[in-house]
Amino acid sequence: MFNAQYFRTFITLVETGSFTHTARKLEMTQPGVSQHIRKLEHYLDKSLLLRHGRRFTLTEAGRRAYDYAIRLFAEHEQFRHGLDDESLSSGNCRIASPSSIGLMFYPFSLGYQQVHTGLTISYNLAFNADIVQDVLAGRYDLGIVTDITRHPDLDHELWHHEPLCLVVPTDFRGNSLNELLALGFLNYFDGVNNASQVLRENYPNDFRSISHFPQKGYTNDVAVVLDAVARGLGFTVVSRPVLETSPWQRQVQEVPLSVPVYESLYVLTRRGTELPRRYRQLLDEFREQRRNALYGYEAPVDMICEESSVQR
Numbered sequence: 001m002f003n004a005q006y007f008r009t010f011i012t013l014v015e016t017g018s019f020t021h022t023a024r025k026l027e028m029t030q031p032g033v034s035q036h037i038r039k040l041e042h043y044l045d046k047s048l049l050l051r052h053g054r055r056f057t058l059t060e061a062g063r064r065a066y067d068y069a070i071r072l073f074a075e076h077e078q079f080r081h082g083l084d085d086e087s088l089s090s091g092n093c094r095i096a097s098p099s100s101i102g103l104m105f106y107p108f109s110l111g112y113q114q115v116h117t118g119l120t121i122s123y124n125l126a127f128n129a130d131i132v133q134d135v136l137a138g139r140y141d142l143g144i145v146t147d148i149t150r151h152p153d154l155d156h157e158l159w160h161h162e163p164l165c166l167v168v169p170t171d172f173r174g175n176s177l178n179e180l181l182a183l184g185f186l187n188y189f190d191g192v193n194n195a196s197q198v199l200r201e202n203y204p205n206d207f208r209s210i211s212h213f214p215q216k217g218y219t220n221d222v223a224v225v226l227d228a229v230a231r232g233l234g235f236t237v238v239s240r241p242v243l244e245t246s247p248w249q250r251q252v253q254e255v256p257l258s259v260p261v262y263e264s265l266y267v268l269t270r271r272g273t274e275l276p277r278r279y280r281q282l283l284d285e286f287r288e289q290r291r292n293a294l295y296g297y298e299a300p301v302d303m304i305c306e307e308s309s310v311q312r
Helices: 004-016 021-028 030-043 060-082 099-115 128-137 175-184 191-202 222-232 242-247 276-296 301-306
Strands: 051-052 055-058 092-098 118-124 142-145 154-169 185-188 213-221 236-239 252-255 262-270
Touching: 004 021, 004 030, 004 060, 021 030, 030 060, 030 118, 055 060, 055 118, 060 222, 092 128, 099 118, 099 142, 099 154, 099 222, 099 236, 099 242, 099 276, 128 142, 128 154, 128 262, 142 191, 154 175, 154 191, 154 222, 154 242, 154 276, 185 191, 185 222, 185 236, 222 236, 222 242, 222 252, 222 301
Parallel strands: 092 118, 092 142, 185 213
Antiparallel strands: 051 055, 142 262, 154 236, 154 252, 154 262
């Protein structure tokens, strides 16, 4: 029969190198320690120790049993602490988001995990519709989406805004809508929506529909759409994290906008569930870092007002 205490005794014996010291450390008798080791060997049907008088060395099975026992108790501790919803630095964070924010949020999460080593980050990059289904099915505890899907089992909370960027090839010298029209549009999943918002706000007298623009290409992965822009094939509109993390950042240029436009990001959870505090801390620290990077220590007043109006 499996007995975790036998493995605990075995770990202590290997680390102390002495039956006497193990007995003292575990407040057992020395025969009791020997009995635990014999029962563990019987359970595994393998010899774990080669005895040399009062000394011993590990067999190959003993080395593997020790490695397994270390992993076993480490996973146990992680699981135990993960059950504590109040813990800020342990447990699993299961998050899904679009690439538009995930390209920056996922690396931030990994750095956060390096600081809080009791955490495990499980991150999935997906489209909005897939994120909704993942949260509903319980595959992820928290989703970040760029639009709201009305569903009786879901709650949405406005979380963060990222600027949208009009991006053109480096040799593009135009600034009118007709010149953009001549250049052509490079589309991606959600590209039409983002481009329409930016062009409508910044060319209100001229813009009618993105459908009037020749589409010069499409990719379902926003992370690579700037490759096409860098090659001079057209323009696109992406969120700031996509531009800042792109390997083609220096091979394209951003057109200054007279009217800033933002991509809204919402936190998606199952209705009636209360997420552990570690999620809120992770979200808040990333948002604070982004605000400082984008606006300095003060976010735009209208954004603060809009976000503070959402119930936490």
